[in-house]
Amino acid sequence: MTHGEPGGNGLEKRRPLSPHLQIYRPMLTMIMSIAHRLTGIMLYVGTLLLAWLLIAASTSADAYATAAACVNSIPGKVILFCFSWALFHHLLGGLRHMIWDAGHGFAHPQREWLAQATLIGGIVLTVGIWGIAYWVP
């Protein structure tokens, strides 16, 4: 396609080098790819929550009670729910990447099936674990 030319008038900076998001119709596999990255970022930021809870627990009962109360509030539970979904989604996505590393699952029906299984599996695991958390106190 186009290359950056010496002495260019800056047009090469604005010209896309190949058809990109402006051209491609969103497909499940490409959505799942960016979702894997996004859930990774969510988990990265979520380690702050983990660090806070652990430090609170190791400091004193009062600190822990405050932290636990925040997490048990409605926004706290929403954040925890999203974090747990990110964990399960990223976990299953990682499994999918491992399958690809072994050389399997690239052909047409399998890669779509793997993407769907990851997406649905992540939701099922999240809802399932939260169900267990509430049903078996």
Next chain:
Amino acid sequence: MATGSVPVPHAGSKLRFLGSAKSGTADAWNMRVTSIALFPLSIAFVAIVLSLLGKDYTAARAELGNPFVAIILLLFILTGVFHMKIGMQSIIDDYVHDAHLKEWSLIANLFFSVCIGLTCLYAALKLSLT
């Protein structure tokens, strides 16, 4: 190119003739090894969190004082922090192009990962050793 000349790299061009990055295999390998380790460790972590629900403070501390639980938690923290540092590094490499911003972002990523890791490690050790 109409003139047939070789494009000369300059600040505006994407092509810079810098050669290979020379390293990256270690990161790719460590990503895979940490992923393999994190698979059982994450499941164990979720199990530990579930078993801590509904426990009062003393019971929670007693559980976290159990050596098996504590070691699993420590392994999860260390492996997870290493995994996330490499992952975020790939993201910065992919999306941050300004040279100075990239350098500082990579440094910030390293510092964040180390600090979070050490913080969680300290807390987990304090919980299990005291």
